[in-house]
Amino acid sequence: MNPLQIAVALWTLVGKEIRRFTRIWPQTLLPPSITMTMYFIIFGSLIGSRIGEMSGFNYMDYIVPGLIMMSVITNSYSNVASSFFSNKFQRSVEEMMVSPMPNWVILSGFVIGGMARGLGVGVIVTIVSLFFTRLPVEHALLTLLVVVMTATLFSIGGFINALVANKFDDISIVPIFVLTPLTYLGGVFYSIDMLPAFWQGVSMLNPILYMVNVFRYGFLGVSDIPVVAALAAIAAFIVVFFIVGLWMLERGKGIRQ
Amino acid sequence: MxxxxxxxxxxxxxxxxxxxxxxxxxxxxxxxxxxxxxxxxxxxxxxxxxxxxxxxxxxxxxxxxxxxxxxxxxxxxxxxxxxxxxxxxxxxxxxxxxxxxxxxxxxxxxxxxxxxxxxxxxxxxxxxxxxxxxxxxxxxxxxxxxxxxxxxxxxxxxxxxxxxxxxxxxxxxxxxxxxxxxxxxxxxxxxxxxxxxxxxxxxxxxxxxxxxxxxxxxxxxxxxxxAQLHAETFLLDLSHPLETVPTIDGFEVAQPEPSQLSVSVKRGQRLNDVFTALSEQGVNVVSMRNRANRLEEMFVSMVEDDNGDQQSSSVRIDDDEVEPVPGAEVRQ
Structure with a gap:
């Protein structure tokens, strides 16, 4: 395919993915808005007012970046995982496989679609948060960069999950048993400075801690971990995950006999 | 070329x-x-x-x-x-x-x-x-x-x-x-x-x-x-039911139903001979058709011959050779 044809194919796939999650918006865009509103009301306003300050900020301001990031992570991941697996299940993935579209375009199309939903939900949650607090932005470009990188990483993760999944249960295992615990333990609701030294060390093994902290640094200017090292780690994960996803696609893992 | x-x-x-x-x-x-x-x-x-x-x-x-x-x-x-x-x-x-x-x-x-x-x-x-x-x-x-x-x-x-x-x-x-x-x-x-x-x-x-x-x-x-087909079977619908199956020299004749005859015609034989013999015996034919699709007869005989040769020792797989996804449900 020439570059123009590749652009058409990629745009087709991205457009199809965006159409999918906007068509079923009550399942994809509405629930995270409602859930996060509950978090803001219960943890931010009701309980947060009794907690006081965290790292020099009121509790609501402290948790908002983490909650936005949590929405971006879960929505990017689950969008690609459910969409690609659904394509696999309905065998409509064959439409792409019989076409001359390169595998990297297929992977990129689904990943961009997942990013679109993750970032879209992130924007919605941010808007909702403005009803509860005045959100400061210390480093706008850094904030944007880290949220885009995080959405990319978890979209690729969702794609790999869908490739190896054999049934719908298999695409909910990782979000429930891996992503949710890691997110809750990734410093969304607390600073790891509050933990004993041992648990601080354990927390440093959690990749989501880095993303949440860099994102929070973008908004508030405070972070538990070095920002540059965190960005480098996220970038390295993206490269490794993309290569793994592409390799699996080339081998036809889960889609070719 | x-x-x-x-x-x-x-x-x-x-x-x-x-x-x-x-x-x-x-x-x-x-x-x-x-x-x-x-x-x-x-x-x-x-x-x-x-x-x-x-x-x-x-x-x-x-x-x-x-x-x-x-x-x-x-x-x-x-x-x-x-x-x-x-x-x-x-x-x-x-x-x-x-x-x-x-x-x-x-x-x-x-x-x-x-x-x-x-x-x-x-x-x-x-x-x-x-x-x-x-x-x-x-x-x-x-x-x-x-x-x-x-x-x-x-x-x-x-x-x-x-x-x-x-x-x-x-x-x-x-x-x-x-x-x-x-x-x-x-x-x-x-x-x-x-x-x-x-x-x-x-x-x-x-x-x-x-x-x-x-x-x-x-x-x-x-x-x-x-052209390789050696014989074709014709079904003849009769005006009246017959009590006994008529015999026609050189042809295999069967009676699947009282008012129907099945006649196997080998390559080189003439259908005219069938009608002549039946007319002589007072049997009236009102319509005629092939028993089965000609290609189907050929296909069945070839596949049966081949199956006989192979003795079917190999493993059979499903129609479309695709393993289904167990326990999966349809979602968007």
């Missing part, structure tokens, strides 16, 4: 469970041909076509499409191939026109070019009025036609139809046959067809290959194949 539309050499496929689906088959399909690939379930038809369109990975062998080796440049070969699979393989929740437009996009065709092409195909196949509706609302026949329209969007020179009329009513099947004949004749599209309706192969195809146990057991023209 023009390159064949499809050239297969020594194609082998061994599945993960050790099943030898293809045992080194050779096959050529000329450009412009209307070609039938026949065989019983699990014979290797879908595996062969799956390899040609990249849904199945071959174990060994060479496949070329219009001279393009798929190992060298599969992407370029894919531009020439349109596929209509056995089972519905589109997103049932999408709109008909979105399915068609997306397929064009996957081949790099911009939307401004895809729209008029889609309009023509959807109108030709009687789906234009359904274009804004969800694909799951279509009837089975409409879904099959949707897959044909989708396969033709990028103007393939080779169209692969894997049992395209399965489960389609007679009227619709005839209209689909007319459409396939038209694109073969007027647009020069090479068509490869697998089907269980042997009448379909006899009516549509010029050349035919029969595959059984992963091997090509016959590869010739339909005309030559039918």
């Amino acid at each position: 023009a390159e064949p539309a499809l050239s297969i050499r020594g194609l082998t496929k061994v599945y993960g469970n050790g099943f030898h689906a293809l045992k080194g088959i050779d096959l050529d399909v000329a450009e412009g041909d209307f070609f039938a690939l026949l065989g019983p379930n699990g014979a290797g038809k879908s595996t062969t076509l799956g390899i040609v369109c990249s849904l199945v990975q071959k174990t060994d062998g060479k496949v070329s499409v219009f001279g393009i080796d798929i190992d060298q440049d599969f992407a370029r070969a894919k531009y020439h191939i349109g596929v209509v699979p056995q089972e519905f393989n589109f997103n049932q929740f999408e709109k008909v026109e979105d399915i068609i437009h997306s397929q064009a996009g996957y081949y790099g065709m911009p939307l401004r070019e895809a729209r008029p092409r889609a309009e023509r195909l959807l109108k030709d196949l009687g789906l234009w009025d359904k274009r804004k509706g969800s694909a799951r609302m279509l009837s089975g026949g409409m879904k099959r036609r949707l897959m044909i329209a989708r396969a033709l969007m990028h103007r393939p020179k080779l169209l692969i139809l894997d049992e395209p009329t399965a489960g389609v009513d007679i009227e619709l099947r005839r209209s689909m046959w007319d459409y396939m004949r038209r694109i073969n004749r007027e647009e020069g599209t090479t068509i490869i067809l697998t089907t269980h309706y042997l009448e379909e192969a006899e009516s549509l195809c010029r050349n035919i290959a029969i595959i059984n146990h992963g091997e090509i057991v016959q590869n010739t023209s339909v005309r030559q194949l039918l």
Whole structure:
């Protein structure tokens, strides 16, 4: 395919993915808005007012970046995982496989679609948060960069999950048993400075801690971990995950006999 | 000399469970041909076509499409191939026109070019009025036609139809046959067809290959194949029921029903002799037809002969050679 044809194919796939999650918006865009509103009301306003300050900020301001990031992570991941697996299940993935579209375009199309939903939900949650607090932005470009990188990483993760999944249960295992615990333990609701030294060390093994902290640094200017090292780690994960996803696609893992 | 539309050499496929689906088959399909690939379930038809369109990975062998080796440049070969699979393989929740437009996009065709092409195909196949509706609302026949329209969007020179009329009513099947004949004749599209309706192969195809146990057991023209038929059985409807079966010298006669005779006519024998003998015995024939499709008789005898040779020691797999996803549910 020439570059123009590749652009058409990629745009087709991205457009199809965006159409999918906007068509079923009550399942994809509405629930995270409602859930996060509950978090803001219960943890931010009701309980947060009794907690006081965290790292020099009121509790609501402290948790908002983490909650936005949590929405971006879960929505990017689950969008690609459910969409690609659904394509696999309905065998409509064959439409792409019989076409001359390169595998990297297929992977990129689904990943961009997942990013679109993750970032879209992130924007919605941010808007909702403005009803509860005045959100400061210390480093706008850094904030944007880290949220885009995080959405990319978890979209690729969702794609790999869908490739190896054999049934719908298999695409909910990782979000429930891996992503949710890691997110809750990734410093969304607390600073790891509050933990004993041992648990601080354990927390440093959690990749989501880095993303949440860099994102929070973008908004508030405070972070538990070095920002540059965190960005480098996220970038390295993206490269490794993309290569793994592409390799699996080339081998036809889960889609070719 | 023009390159064949499809050239297969020594194609082998061994599945993960050790099943030898293809045992080194050779096959050529000329450009412009209307070609039938026949065989019983699990014979290797879908595996062969799956390899040609990249849904199945071959174990060994060479496949070329219009001279393009798929190992060298599969992407370029894919531009020439349109596929209509056995089972519905589109997103049932999408709109008909979105399915068609997306397929064009996957081949790099911009939307401004895809729209008029889609309009023509959807109108030709009687789906234009359904274009804004969800694909799951279509009837089975409409879904099959949707897959044909989708396969033709990028103007393939080779169209692969894997049992395209399965489960389609007679009227619709005839209209689909007319459409396939038209694109073969007027647009020069090479068509490869697998089907269980042997009448379909006899009516549509010029050349035919029969595959059984992963091997090509016959590869010739339909005309030559039918010439090999040693005997045909005719059913004669009588004006009155008979109490005893009449005897006709040199012919096998049976009486499936009181008012019907079945007569086997070998090559070289004359039907006139049958009617003369029956007239002499006072039997009146009011109508006559073949007991079965001629090609079907030939196919059954070939496959039975081949099965006898092989003693069926190999592992059978399901119809479409695809493992289902257990416990899965449909979601968008």
